[in-house]
Amino acid sequence: MNFKNFKNLIINLSKQGILVFVTLAVLYPLFFVLITSFKTNDEFYQNIWLPGKVFHFENYIMAWIKGNLGLYTLNSIIVVTSSIFLITLFSIFAGYSLAKLLKKGSSTITTIILSTMMIPNEATIVLLFALMVRLGTINTRANLIIVYVGWSLALSTYIFKNFFLSLPKELSEAAKIDGCNEFQVFTKIMIPNSKPAIATVIIFNFITLWGEFLWALLTVSDKNIKTIPLGLFTFQNQYSTQWGPLSASISITIIPLILVFVYFQKYFIEGMTSGAIKG
């Protein structure tokens, strides 16, 4: 018994040690970005790792005004939230259908849907651009949303499918005995139980779309609908980088991500008390 306690203690300590180590490995770069955001370029060049003597808050003002971050953040929020709403809506239905409804062909359809993800964007982007030019959507928010939704659906559907597969059959069977039809089973039993998957899909798509750069660059030139990634390169040029304002921009743009993450984590994942069975 004593030995077992000792063993547990060791395991616990090493666990804590690893967690702290990973935390440091992750937090340091963020800390680096934060201190750089208060430095001038000269201070940065003379000592890149240490904080400067004075805190230069003007970097943030410059990022906000010259980088147009306020407007771009708003645009990003509009585009990304509408995309994610549509993605979640479409893919939760599709994932459910693939996991629980389709008797035959589900595996084939999943493979086909997944396979569309495997072609590198670099090989098709010119042709997608030509298609969108033909559809006349270039330089609109709709263009961004349509393409983002199209790109993200395959993976999101797959996430939902795999999640629904792991839900015990008894859940839906019990509801069916109570007289629910397929649609009711889905809305009343399945959706409330799929909060962790919804959280995963939202978080995953939020980080990919929030940082999406190439498509936005190619198709958006109107300042009023530009998104955040297009604002970041204002301070990065061929011959020089303005480190202070760039880091300030990064610090500002990370905040919405952290909020989204914390909220969905708390609400969707922590909110589940004892998992699916309870339903």
Added chain:
Amino acid sequence: MPGNKKDYLVSYSFLMPVILMILVIIFIPMVSSFLTSFTEWNGASKPQITGISNYIDILLKNKLFFKSLSNSLKLTLISSVLSVTIGYFLAEALITISRKRLSEFYRLVFFIPAMLPLAVVGILFKFIYNPTYGLLNNLLQLLHLNGLTHSWLGEANLAIYSIIAVNIWKTFGLNMIIFYAGLKAIPKELYEAASIDGAGKLKKMFFISIPLLRPVIELAIVISTILGLKTFDIVYVMTGGGPGRATITVPILIVENSFRYNKFGYGAAIGMVLFVVTLLIIYVIRKFIGTKEKIEF
């Protein structure tokens, strides 16, 4: 079976929006890309049909293609395995933390790398890896491990692994979250029952968590593999394929051929070859670790 036709209708109508969107946004450009791959197209004038000569050139003559493919595979294999494993164990560790705030804090922190823009991560690690004033070498010197200092991105044999390390750093948080959500969804009663039967932590992990999480594990591995083979940005930002050609990946080769050499047909053909390779790998993965259509509880 009665109601069979109606079931079909419901299940397909559930699927329709996804199928339509994917058809337009991904499938049509993909098929055009496939058609382009049999032509010589400079991106402006009319494409000239050249049959399979692009493919012959890629597979038989292009030395860079196999170099880039092997880099892409290396990057994918190592980052997927490590990132999924690290993500899984961190999720296991976090789920046992009883203090809610602490667990929340760790999850947020571990997820931060996934939130940083890739360009930023690239610049950051260039400074960390710098041979003279870089943090990593300075840390090694501090620990009197001078023999281990390297020019992490400048040495041909090392550069790709340095990039892989960054890639893992960037992606493990996502896997951690996927697993954490999956573990949360497993009914506590199962573990309690196992405890009563006298099962230890390892046993619980191998006999409860892992089997139940199989769809989630498959998901994590498939995502990592597909994204790994498409890796472009992180390599582009950190080395641009250098030093020399040491870290070139397939997507970089595609961009180089299409946009730099005006060989859009050739670039499309490389994309198609990568597509087939990815398809094969995913097929194998799903065959070996994939979930059968039904899961026994």
Added chain:
Amino acid sequence: MKRKCMLGAIMSLALVIIISFMLIGCTTATTTTTAASETTEAQVVPEETITLKFLDFWGELEDVMLESIAKFQEINPNIEIKRDVCPWDQAETVLKTNIAGGTPYDIATYWPMYMKTFVEQDAALDLTSAIDSDTDWKSGIEGLIELGSVDGKIYAVPFKSIFAVTYYNKTLFDSYGLTEPETIQEFEEVMKTIKDKGEVAPFTNYDGATCWLPRFMMPALADQAGVLDDFIAGKIDASDPKYLDIYKKPYDIILNWYKQGYLYGDKGAAGISRDEVKVAFSQKEVAMFNETTSEFGAIKESADFEVGVFKFPSVVDPSKYYFFGGADGFFVSQKVKNPEAAIAFLKFMDSPEIQKLWLDKKGITPVNTNVEIQDPVVKLFVDWGKYIKPIELYSLTPELSKYMDASVGELITGAKTTTEIANEINDLARQAVKDN
């Protein structure tokens, strides 16, 4: 039921293929329509407002660019310049995607010496006659005009003079009693002295600039062998041992520097980024490095010691220098609806007034020789402009450029020997000559 499914599947597949074909054909279709409208519009409604789509990747110069555009529109109220910005390293992707999609930019900033890739696509407008017919414009930018020429026709005009020079830590040089080297031998002695003192690394180039070293040296060696013109055109055959050294010797020299430990970063000497080099120089980790003339101001500011600049030493004769590069500039799309308006903008940007504005506001070295200059360093740079060889072997084909970009990296990491690299360059050059 099953048959219906099959039929449906085949039908939809056919539809997809038809749409896909239409995408590839997209550009050709739009080409004809624009060509048709070009003649009619230009003739019928010359006074209507003309919009020119302009891609600008000099984001750091935004305010002075906007000021210039405003001034242009003051004089030409019927021309509207619609400016888009993009990061410089995405310029090629953005331009070519728009060309392929049938929505090309009318005017774009670009490096005149690398225009070949757009000429190949028939995407750049031939500016030769427009420049030839305008003596004011032509005489002002005479020296750099050839930069934008492909096969004897001019496709781009220079706007800011930019070429590579060597920056050094003058304070350090003074304390070691060193002077600016003029030949490679002197340069090597300087590096040896610095190396022996053991305080800082002697020399570095950022990863994208490692190829500058052979580009500096090769033309000098070719000139010494009496085949400069043939060399530039890719016409010398290095399998002739007489000429092999033109390609090989620069790499032998660099390899020797590397082996002597003169290069910063040691084993990773070919993998240092541009930002890293600037930090290393400011923090006194390295004594000398190559950068473009445009960076003088920024480099001087970021260092707390005196910064000097010299011409990269000559490999054969101290009186002869061979600079490459030359300028950033503009080109016009071949599909532009109003070529006159676009050309008017280019000419306006090259006018002494605007060139002076950019010099005064941002310290940009002008390409127009009619601009009066006070700053001694800018004067020096303008004077050094005479060493620029506008046409370079490097820009013969994009494949050759890409190979030379990577060549020093391959040399230093031991992936290729000097002879292998020389042969590879020879092959690519010969291939380019054959294709033409």
